Amino acid sequence: MSASEPPPLRRVLTCGVRTWRFFLAVLFCFVLGSITAWGPVLAGDSSAAAALKLIQARRYGEAYPSIFSLAAASPKDMSLQYYLGLCAMNVHNLPLAELAFARIIVRSPAQDPFAVAAKKALATFRSQLMPYSSLCNNKSLRWSPQAMPLRIWMSDGRTLPAPYVGCIMDAATYQAATNVLQSGGSLSVTPSYDPAYRQSALAGLRWWDWAVKEGIFSYVFTDSPRDADIVVLFVEHPPLKKAGYTLYPYANHQPCIVQLECALSDGITRAFKVHSMEYIMAHELGHSLGLGHSNNRSDLMTPGDEKDTGTAPAAPVTACSENDRASLRAIYSMPPDAYFVSARK
Ligand SMILES: [Zn+2]
Structure with missing residues (x-):
């Protein structure tokens, strides 16, 4: 890679499929200040549904243990990383909040709405961190x-x-x-x-x-x-x-x-x-x-x-x-x- 574009990586060992299931909810969170629409996310997953209800009610501290576990189980789910960041901020685990938001930014295109939201979230607390996208041909x-x-x-x-x-x-x-x-x-x-x-x-x-x-x-x-x-x-x-x-x-x-x-x-x-x-x-x-x-x-x-x-x-x-x-x-x-x-x- 370097200053020039790298050759396309043809061989992909693991296939990463971005999960956008919470994306609308994230946008609502920023635009309206509250989450107004969840949609049928994680249907059938009662613990996730309960955690999302807590986030919807802005009870981030209560949602934190569940979101932490969910994010650990699905580390490539950027929506879960986003909620992990929000919850970590609210329980004052700022290093984890920074890490969660940085994960979103490094594996998203720079102008990706999720990455933009993560950058805004970083700016809301002490962090002056500005991680950067590190995708190569849209792959991390x-x-x-x-x-x-x-x-x-x-x-x-x-x-x-x-x-x-x-x-x-x-x-x-x-x-x-x-x-x-x-x-x-x-x-x-x-x-x-x-x-x-x-x-x-x-x-x-x-x-x-x-x-x-x-x-x-x-x-x-x-x-x-x-x-x-x-x-x-x-x-x-x-x-x-x-x-x-x-x-x-x-x-x-x-x-x-x-x-x-x-x-x-x-x-x-x-x-x-x-x-x-x-x-x-x-x-x-x-x-x-x-x-x-x-x-x-x-x-x-x-x-x-x-x-x-x-x-x-x-x-x-x-x-x-x-x-x-x-x-x-x-x-x-x-x-x-x-x-x-x-x-x-
Ligand atoms: Zn370079």
């Missing part, structure tokens, strides 16, 4: 727990053969590139590569140490692309003119491929390139973990500097923001539409 994506620890190959300046460099690949091309990586053949070093770039990129990985400490993901380094889940390559002037790219796998046992531009363009010094490589790698790892782009310039996952290949001043962002953190926590706290699975067979 993340690594499978079984893929941990992720194996990262931070190459020493290696690049793929020309047909695979810095471009969007279709499924067949991606498989061919994967074959090149996993066959053990030698890869050439990109001419403008500087070992300092690799060191800087390694530092970029450490921007995510907080998530490792929280147990969201883990990684180890591998010295070969054969078994790597995330492959980091270095390229010259990529056709798409981006400072960094992350391409998502189409199928099981394919890696995420990250490509970092090395060549210096007008006005870009080596020192700047070394400096910016850390930021670019941190951003691309965010994509590799399943994050999309933020519109907030204070977030690591804003796409600006990635798009202009470093012609802007050094990014002021020096760490993952609270928005980046909340978005990743939300993604990894519920099942996705599709998992990335280990590249190991």
Whole structure:
């Protein structure tokens, strides 16, 4: 993915069907200040029906235990996440409220009414959190727990053969590139590569140490692309003119491929390139973990500097923001539409 659109993910391991059964009720809640129409929701589910009656009466604290259980049983039901957020707010469990609303936002299109409602709800209490949509081709994506620890190959300046460099690949091309990586053949070093770039990129990985400490993901380094889940390559002037790219796998046992531009363009010094490589790698790892782009310039996952290949001043962002953190926590706290699975067979 990255600044450019990723190739379509053709293989969907689990099918996520959005549940809209409470959607009208949610809109009424905001527009009228009270829920005036429920419709035949959860017919036959007495505990859910009872919980909904409590919410209708704004007895959120009483509804909380039931909604909590229902949301845990159906974590991809965004309407339940919304009610969980409302109930959590009312019992002053603000971290859970933030998490519930963030879950809605990360797995919805930015302008989705549900996401808009969740953003408004976040704004009603102390939270200044602004999680962002992380859908890829309308799918939420993340690594499978079984893929941990992720194996990262931070190459020493290696690049793929020309047909695979810095471009969007279709499924067949991606498989061919994967074959090149996993066959053990030698890869050439990109001419403008500087070992300092690799060191800087390694530092970029450490921007995510907080998530490792929280147990969201883990990684180890591998010295070969054969078994790597995330492959980091270095390229010259990529056709798409981006400072960094992350391409998502189409199928099981394919890696995420990250490509970092090395060549210096007008006005870009080596020192700047070394400096910016850390930021670019941190951003691309965010994509590799399943994050999309933020519109907030204070977030690591804003796409600006990635798009202009470093012609802007050094990014002021020096760490993952609270928005980046909340978005990743939300993604990894519920099942996705599709998992990335280990590249190991
Ligand atoms: Zn990006």
